[in-house]
Amino acid sequence: QVQLQESGPGLVKPSETLSLTCAVSGYSISSGYYWGWIRQSPGKGLEWIGCVHHSGSTYYNPSLQSRVTMSVDTSKNQFYLKVNDVTAADTAVFYCASSSASWAYYFHSWGQGTLVTVSS
Amino acid sequence: IVLTQSPATLSLSPGERATLSCRASESVSSYYLAWYQQKPGQAPRLLIYDASHRATGIPDRFSGSGSGTDFTLTISRLEAEDIAVYFCQQYGISPLTFGGGTKVEIK
Numbered sequence: 381q382v383q384l385q386e387s388g389p390g391l392v393k394p395s396e397t398l399s400l401t402c403a404v405s406g407y408s409i410s411s412g413y414y415w416g417w418i419r420q421s422p423g424k425g426l427e428w429i430g431c432v433h434h435s436g437s438t439y440y441n442p443s444l445q446s447r448v449t450m451s452v453d454t455s456k457n458q459f460y461l462k463v464n465d466v467t468a469a470d471t472a473v474f475y476c477a478s479s480s481a482s483w484a485y486y487f488h489s490w491g492q493g494t495l496v497t498v499s500s
Numbered sequence: 501i502v503l504t505q506s507p508a509t510l511s512l513s514p515g516e517r518a519t520l521s522c523r524a525s526e527s528v529s530s531y532y533l534a535w536y537q538q539k540p541g542q543a544p545r546l547l548i549y550d551a552s553h554r555a556t557g558i559p560d561r562f563s564g565s566g567s568g569t570d571f572t573l574t575i576s577r578l579e580a581e582d583i584a585v586y587f588c589q590q591y592g593i594s595p596l597t598f599g600g601g602t603k604v605e606i607k
Contacts (some may be wrong), residue, residue, distance in 0.1 A: 426544070426587060426598035441595040475543055484591050486534035488555065490543035 382407040384476045384491035392470075392498050398463040402476030402491060409434045409452055414479040415459045416487060417450065421472035429474075431483040432459055439483040466498045501525055501590050503599035511605040518575040520602045522588035527568045532592035535564055535573045538601075539584045547586075548573065580606055 388400035402415065409415065417429040430440035432450040440448050452459040463470060473495050477487035502525040512518055522533065531551035536544035546555040548564035551571060561576045575582055583606055588599040
């Protein structure tokens with residue numbers, strides 16, 4: 381069974397870059413699946429940020445595309461999220477999750493989530 | 501696609517039937533709609549995919565139905581452990597989107 385665990389700084393200053401890591405266990409990223417990021421804030425609910433495949437292909441939400449970068453490291457069985465130029469509106473709980481068949485799919489496994497606060 | 505869930509809050513007694521609605525602003529292709537359950541302090545858990553297929557390990561009191569723009573999650577006999585917020589998600593058109601959620605409470 382796939383297990384996911386997010387990690388990263390809980391506090392980021394405005395205009396800086398938010399960087400998160402998702403460690404995957406119980407499944408090899410290289411075997412397939414698509415690896416996604418979703419955030420949840422009181423104001424905007426659940427918001428899909430994007431997905432990355434082990435091949436390096438990425439699929440982003442157009443509303444965030446200009447500020448988001450996703451990548452994978454198959455040797456570490458991890459994938460990553462970077463959000464540039466953050467503001468208070470980026471404060472949220474960030475989840476990593478997995479989809480089995482496509483980047484446009486449901487998420488069958490989720491990490492526990494990590495709260496990121498944007499504040500000076 | 502904007503997903504609108506109703507009601508915002510549902511308060512029922514144990515054993516009652518819960519009916520949750522998810523309405524899409526345009527047709528969701530190929531039944532590409534999922535339902536999740538989120539308990540306080542936890543991540544969402546997949547309940548239903550492809551509008552009506554139960555995910556692995558989900559009790560059969562949970563069922564999904566619908567097509568096009570109108571979808572329903574039904575809990576046939578509400579149990580205390582079902583207290584949670586329920587979200588729908590469409591994956592037919594990019595960007596993937598989620599509904600605002602329905603909170604289910606026990607009277």
